[in-house]
Amino acid sequence: MAWMAWTWPTAIFFAVIALLLVIFSVLAIRYPETxxxxxxxxxxxxxxxxxxxxxxxxxxxxxxxxxxxxxxxxxxxxxxxxxxxxxxxx
Amino acid sequence: MEKTRNEKAWFLVLPVLVLVAFSAVIPLMTVVNYSVQDTFGNNVFFWAGLEWFKETLASERILNALGRQAFFTAVILAIEVPLGILVALSMPKRGVWASVCLVLMALPLLIPWNVVGTIWQIFGRVDIGLLGHTLAAMGIEYNYTQNALDAWVTIIVMDVWHWTSLVALLAYAGLQSIPEAYYQAAKIDQASRWKVFRYIELPKMSGVLTIAILLRFMDSFKIYTEPFVVTGGGPGNSTTLLSIDLVKMALGQFDLGPAAAFSIIYFLIILLVSWVFFTVMTNLDKKEGK
Missing domain, CATH: 1.10.287 (Helix Hairpins)
Known part of the structure; x- marks a missing residue:
């Protein structure tokens, strides 16, 4: 992973985005909406x-x-x- | 009929997700990581924070390239879309000539970008190119390597030559889907040719035209090979479009941090405009479906 040149701020940024995607996917499955x-x-x-x-x-x-x-x-x-x-x- | 619901079917998308992650998401994440750091090679990085973004937003060089890029895209869209529609309207609707026209229209689309660039680079040369030589013989001064206006005209005409057929083919497909009854009704109402176009053909083509505009916008906004082969971004910086400038920065100067920040801003602009087009397109489809 060293080639990706990770930093803590960017890792947190992507973790937040990933978390949001997971939360919204779960919400979409559990509570379908029109x-x-x-x-x-x-x-x-x-x-x-x-x-x-x-x-x-x-x-x-x-x-x-x-x-x-x-x-x-x-x-x-x-x-x-x-x-x-x-x-x-x- | 009731639709079958099976959430497990989502797992069938998994291979595509893995492929996209490997070819697009992970490289994009790496670009984001690069955009907040500085490097002199050897995989050694120094934290730079938002410095490169600040520099990019204030850079006259990049803003000029963005202006040139927006101008290029606006001009080729303004030419290719009406011309493509005109070509589609002039094409025969059926019979052997329809097939001949379709094949001829598809030909420029099959030629790789660098070959198109090379064709026009030679075609426009005054010493050995047919176009350059003919213009010189007619007494018209034309030199795309030294005159910025000539360079612009060359890359625009080249793009029009290469991509108008895409718009034409899409518009043609839209026209073919119009039932004959529409035209018969227009004839009974003694509608003029313009009214047939305005109220029958254009609305029926709007879906495919939006796709054509979206495709041409995205492609022309990130165009690199053709203008690079013909003009190399010159004379001076006059035809240095965004991607040419980006490559110069990333590979020529090895300024990976600033180039990464530049790429992200570039990506966001394309994402925004593409989303607008996509939204318009899907809403048009829904309206038509109603």
Whole structure:
């Protein structure tokens, strides 16, 4: 595994993503749902909303870094608010 | 009829998952690991944090390459999609000529990228190429190795030559699926040719056209071989598109950390646009199904 150049922060990052995928898979099997239509006017399931939340969070982090004023953990707070909004309204 | 539900069938997907993990997920994870570190080789790494991302986002060189890339993709989509539709509409619908046209249209798609690049590189040369020589004989100054505009025209025409048939073939497949009754109804209503296109053909083609746009967007946004063989990114940096710049950075300069950060941003842009197209496509399908 040394060739993959692992670091603790990236390992934690991937562990969180993997954990989220496992949780959402288990939820999808245990509590099947029908897709709903939210503010984007598209049908989404929990998995779709997770994808939208993660992809959006990546861009929020990049924008935060590009603007470069506040410390990076500030972006994490914005991402959590954004993810909550996605799960509630999309 | 009731659908059979068998969750164990998911295990049949396992081989694909293993293959994708091996060929895509693990390499991508490695890229993420590289993007937060610096290395001088020998598998020795130094923590760099988000430095390379900061550098990439502020880099004028990369932003310029992104601008050129977006321009290239926008231009080839603006040409290939309408041209592909026009070609599909002009193709015979049945008979031997339909087969001949289909084979002819498929030919450019079968040629490997580097060969297409080489064909156009020679074709455009003023000394030995047919195109370059003919233009020179007509008194038109054309030199794609020294003039940025000529280089751009060459790579755009080359891409149009190589990929318009993909759009045409997809649009043709969409047209073939329209039942004859639609045209007969339009004839009874004395609909004009434009109205037949606007209200029958275009809506029926919208699904395949979205696929065509998605495929052409993804392919053109990560295009490397053809422009690299023809212009090598030049003259100067005028045709250095994103992937050419990325390869220069990763392999030419061996800046693996910055190149990894650059790749991740590049990947995220493609992922976002592809997701938008995919969502539009699946929603169109659902609307049609209703």
């Amino acid at each position: 897709p709903r239509v939210g503010v984007l006017r598209i049908e989404t399931t929990r998995g779709d909303r997770l994808f939208i939340a993660l992809l959006g969070s990546a861009f929020i982090n990049l924008a935060w870094l590009g603007l470069g004023a506040a410390p990076q953990w500030g972006a994490l707070i914005v991402c959590l608010v954004y993810a909550a909004a996605v799960f509630r309204f999309v």
